[in-house]
Amino acid sequence: xxxxxxxxxxxxxxxKVYKVFENVAQKYDVMNDAMSLGIHRLWKDALLHVMHPxxxxxxxxxxxxxxDIAFRFLDYIRxxxxxxxxxxxxxxxxxxxxxxxxxxxxxxxxPESAVVVCDINKExxxxxxxxxxxxxVTTGLSWVVGDAEELPFNDDQFDLYSIAFxxxxxxxxxxxxxxxxxxxxxxxRFLCLEFSKVTNxxxxxxxxxxxxxxxxxxxxxxxxxxxxxxxxxxxxRKFPDQEEFKGLMEDAGFFCVQYFNLTxxxxxxxxxxxx
Ligand code: SAM
Numbered sequence: 001x002x003x004x005x006x007x008x009x010x011x012x013x014x015x016k017v018y019k020v021f022e023n024v025a026q027k028y029d030v031m032n033d034a035m036s037l038g039i040h041r042l043w044k045d046a047l048l049h050v051m052h053p054x055x056x057x058x059x060x061x062x063x064x065x066x067x068d069i070a071f072r073f074l075d076y077i078r079x080x081x082x083x084x085x086x087x088x089x090x091x092x093x094x095x096x097x098x099x100x101x102x103x104x105x106x107x108x109x110x111p112e113s114a115v116v117v118c119d120i121n122k123e124x125x126x127x128x129x130x131x132x133x134x135x136x137v138t139t140g141l142s143w144v145v146g147d148a149e150e151l152p153f154n155d156d157q158f159d160l161y162s163i164a165f166x167x168x169x170x171x172x173x174x175x176x177x178x179x180x181x182x183x184x185x186x187x188x189r190f191l192c193l194e195f196s197k198v199t200n201x202x203x204x205x206x207x208x209x210x211x212x213x214x215x216x217x218x219x220x221x222x223x224x225x226x227x228x229x230x231x232x233x234x235x236x237r238k239f240p241d242q243e244e245f246k247g248l249m250e251d252a253g254f255f256c257v258q259y260f261n262l263t264x265x266x267x268x269x270x271x272x273x274x275x
Contacts, residue, residue, distance in 0.1 A: 063166020
């Protein structure tokens with residue numbers, strides 16, 4: 001490959017991945033929209049739709065970068081709370097969180113939903129923090145530098161774990177999956193959004209042409225960085241397909257593993273539970 005990733009050591013791959021995201025951090029969000037024609041927003045919305053988090057849920061978003069999943073999570077929780085309040089009001093009840101659902105803090109206080117964004121790259125997190133400031137998000141969100149393969153969290157901490165377009169950058173996927181399982185509470189859910197194998201041969205040819213010929217050019221024109229975007233395309237091609245990744249999740253110990261293809265398999269959403 002461009003970086004010769006097949007021949008470099010795990011440590012070298014990790015340091016190259018780090019440099020790629022350090023280089024692209026400031027332009028990452030603009031590039032995401034440009035490269036996917038805005039479709040990454042729909043894929044991320046689909047992740048939240050399937051996750052369907054409820055007030056009080058604690059999410060760990062690994063490889064969370066500039067916070068796209070975290071902001072969606074907080075918006076989704078807010079919309080669920082509003083829905084529940086409206087329902088309670090229409091039933092003539094005074095909405096207290098204890099009435100609306102079980103499991104909320106005693107005393108009827110608002111449930112404490114929280115999302116922790118964990119990423120190995122502090123430049124990506126810096127951009128995320130700036131976005132949080134400009135959106136005025138002050139509570140329920142924290143940013144932690146950490147490696148998916150060695151998460152800086154205790155066991156059984158989170159109801160939900162997500163990783164969007166991150167796991168293909170991790171050196172030892174099996175180790176990252178084991179860590180995901182460790183930090184989830186029993187009954188917790190793992191969700192992974194990642195580029196995958198296009199199922200339709202015609203779409204596959206179009207997609208290949210777009211990926212190899214258009215994306216590095218966009219990388220050069222918008223971010224002045226051909227190499228990083230060439231790496232992104234190559235890393236997508238090397239990532240296990242839908243069934244293989246499902247197998248890796250099962251090997252790691254997840255149950256009820258299933259996946260959904262989005263945009264003809266350009267992206268797959270995998271889900272599994274810790275029992
Ligand atoms: N999840 C975000 C999104 O969907 O917009 C960012 C995805 S970005 C393509 C990949 C992210 O994975 C980068 O922020 C990178 O720093 C992070 N990453 C790469 N290797 C990692 C690792 N071992 N542990 C945690 N994060 C990692």
